[in-house]
Amino acid sequence: MATSTVGLINNWLPPTRENYDLIISLWKWFAVFASLQWLIPWYGMGKTSVTSRLNLPGRLGWLAMECPGFLTLLYTLRTLPSQTLSAHTLEAEGLPWQNKVLAALFVLHYTYRAILFPFLQPSMSPLHLFIFLLGISFQVVNGLAIGSWLAAYGPTTQAEWSRQSGTLQFAVGIALFYVGLAANYYHDDELREIRRRAQRRNRNGKVEKHYEIPQAGLFKAMLYPHYFVEWVEWFGFWMAAGWACVPARIFLFNEIAAMLPRAVKGRQWYVEKFGEEKVKGRWAVIPGIW
Numbered sequence: 001m002a003t004s005t006v007g008l009i010n011n012w013l014p015p016t017r018e019n020y021d022l023i024i025s026l027w028k029w030f031a032v033f034a035s036l037q038w039l040i041p042w043y044g045m046g047k048t049s050v051t052s053r054l055n056l057p058g059r060l061g062w063l064a065m066e067c068p069g070f071l072t073l074l075y076t077l078r079t080l081p082s083q084t085l086s087a088h089t090l091e092a093e094g095l096p097w098q099n100k101v102l103a104a105l106f107v108l109h110y111t112y113r114a115i116l117f118p119f120l121q122p123s124m125s126p127l128h129l130f131i132f133l134l135g136i137s138f139q140v141v142n143g144l145a146i147g148s149w150l151a152a153y154g155p156t157t158q159a160e161w162s163r164q165s166g167t168l169q170f171a172v173g174i175a176l177f178y179v180g181l182a183a184n185y186y187h188d189d190e191l192r193e194i195r196r197r198a199q200r201r202n203r204n205g206k207v208e209k210h211y212e213i214p215q216a217g218l219f220k221a222m223l224y225p226h227y228f229v230e231w232v233e234w235f236g237f238w239m240a241a242g243w244a245c246v247p248a249r250i251f252l253f254n255e256i257a258a259m260l261p262r263a264v265k266g267r268q269w270y271v272e273k274f275g276e277e278k279v280k281g282r283w284a285v286i287p288g289i290w
């Protein structure tokens, strides 16, 4: 077991086992920090963004904020195994196929979310520098936690995988991941379609901050189904990685903690903009609960 690592930041990027354990023990508390949003009315992104000298353009800001996560994961996968696994394990077997599949799914998700999403959006509201810095920090730590687990500190042999997550659990988890990913894309696209329709109607083509109540798919039952199905996606990832995969569990809980207050406050935003009558009968994000 390596007691030191060499990389972009020695011992941290990629991390030693000790530093990985420290990162995980602190990362668990992010959910508490994110829950402060219940108490703070300000949120400098999307519907609630306002003019500020610290605003970044929405599209580029989003791209730069979301890319570091999967890049950190890829860098960790590239640099950590050779410093922690025995030469015999690496030469004989390499990393197990399950590690590679999970890494590929993470990259697949962020290829859409980080790179394609901002360019598919007909328009995006500006992003405040503070939200940008929080988002980038989230991405780097999350990419480091999941990447280190996949590269070295989770199961690295088939024998370890047989104790971690059986083939059926792995397959059901991956299926859930894909259902969540496809549904996330579908509901994101309904929001895009609102602006594309407005663009077609509007001769000068400007649709910044044009909002309507979305109607397709699960939007009939709730206002933030794209959030809900994203949680389904990462629940599937955690299931496939095995219930003992702490970084996947923390990622899911941190996402819920960060997005739930936004969805609940977002529902209130719809009520204020369109009136209770138009929003009535739709939950924020979890039917029957919120």
Ligand SMILES: NC(=O)c1ccc[n+]([C@@H]2O[C@H](COP(=O)([O-])OP(=O)(O)OC[C@H]3O[C@@H](n4cnc5c(N)ncnc54)[C@H](OP(=O)(O)O)[C@@H]3O)[C@@H](O)[C@H]2O)c1
Binding pocket: 045, 046, 047, 058, 121, 123, 124, 125, 126, 184, 188, 191, 192, 194, 195, 208, 209, 210, 211, 212, 213, 214, 226, 227, 230, 255, 258, 259
């Ligand atoms: N926000 C997060 O913390 C977070 C975390 C993880 C994953 N995600 C995922 O990232 C994606 C985007 O998240 P988000 O928080 O930006 O979602 P969002 O607030 O619903 O906005 C998504 C996009 O659709 C536009 N939009 C929103 N509501 C609209 C409406 N009623 N009519 C027309 N256009 C509308 C927004 O335009 P404007 O920009 O002009 O408001 C924005 O470009 C989601 O799929 C989400 O699951 C978000």
